[in-house]
Amino acid sequence: MPHTTASIINQCRESGLRRTKALELLIDTLLSSPRPMTLAELSEHKNLNTQCDRATVFRLLQRLTDKAVVRRLGLHERAAYFTLLLEGRHQDFLICSECGKIEPIKAPCPVHALEREIASSTGFTELYHELEFFGICPACSK
């Protein structure tokens, strides 16, 4: 079952959001990106820049984060990153401290067992994790 703009919009509608042009464009844009994007990247993206205000994108991302349709990530930058929360598609990242390039890691994430253990030992609920590797990429280390 592929993730489509339509199916995600439906999910939003079911959470009580209205179907607006901005929502559609935003979902489209996020879906087309292989990696998380910042608010600035999103609102300057060709899909969105003439279509809606940055504040609108901001508030949309806020609502979508509340509804667990997108996730907000730190990634160590000044700006926050956003990515669609697609079922069964957890991603960890490898980031160059020098040039800032972000790439998803292919290897399976080794943290899920610990996550369950922490959930039961601490009583935290709705647990998830964020794992990032930082280092100097080959291009920058020259």
Next chain:
Amino acid sequence: MPHTTASIINQCRESGLRRTKALELLIDTLLSSPRPMTLAELSEHKNLNTQCDRATVFRLLQRLTDKAVVRRLGLHERAAYFTLLLEGRHQDFLICSECGKIEPIKAPCPVHALEREIASSTGFTELYHELEFFGICPACSK
């Protein structure tokens, strides 16, 4: 061999930093904290607030990060967190999405093997990682 203010200051001196009052106070404060601290927390801390300007603390943290004496962490907040980089003392964190409380995780970190694998398969150097668990803590979930 315990980590002391004196030993860390020596490390700084060896990296070319001068021994100043502000440096001493900052190291002291970081050393006394069980968890990472923000610039604001540091510069408002009773040790520092009357002793030196926030810009000074900022620039010190910058230099110390360069010299790998402290590490700058994301932790998903608006503000950056700083912690001493003590030999053999890697920490992962558990953070409440609701109240923001940050606690170090006791369990051994399961990521080091993957880290080595990534280093060799991607050619990244000076690799390190940051692992955070987010969820709702027992107090907030009531």
Next chain:
DNA sequence: ATACCTGCAAAGTCTTTGCCTTAGG
């Protein structure tokens, strides 16, 4: 009709820098 959304503009929050003075080695 009526909540919800949007755009615009302004205000916040945290970080970063310039410039001149102070002090470590």
Next chain:
DNA sequence: CCTAAGGCAAAGACTTTGCAGGTAT
């Protein structure tokens, strides 16, 4: 002495909000 470090104040970067008008349902 000479250069790194500090203080003060101002500028940046990114986020967040108030308000008036627009729109999905």
